[in-house]
Amino acid sequence: MSSLDDRKSAFENKFAHDQDLAFRVEARACKLFGLWLAGEMGIEGADAESYAKTIVAANLDEPGFDDVIRAVRPDIDAKGLDISDHIINSQLEKYMEEAKLQIMHEEEAA
Numbered sequence: 873m874s875s876l877d878d879r880k881s882a883f884e885n886k887f888a889h890d891q892d893l894a895f896r897v898e899a900r901a902c903k904l905f906g907l908w909l910a911g912e913m914g915i916e917g918a919d920a921e922s923y924a925k926t927i928v929a930a931n932l933d934e935p936g937f938d939d940v941i942r943a944v945r946p947d948i949d950a951k952g953l954d955i956s957d958h959i960i961n962s963q964l965e966k967y968m969e970e971a972k973l974q975i976m977h978e979e980e981a982a
Contacts (some may be wrong), residue, residue: 895977900971902940903930905964909944913951937964 906924915923930943941960948955
């Protein structure tokens, strides 16, 4: 029975690790996206970091990036930027891939 308990525990640990990894990747992608968008809006330095944090927080509302798009659309429109939802989605996909690579390299180094 002990080997079954060990196996169950291993699966639970892997599931928890995978969930944590997915959360960290998505949060990192939102931060990178937020920094990119801040740059597009002419926001720099600490203000850009702060703006990126609001994007990360906005992503906590629901699964996926629809909440991020809803959060940034008013900012984009207020600045009069020509950034479509398609461009937003493309950038989010780009930063998801970049975030995955960054997190994987961090885990390998640890």
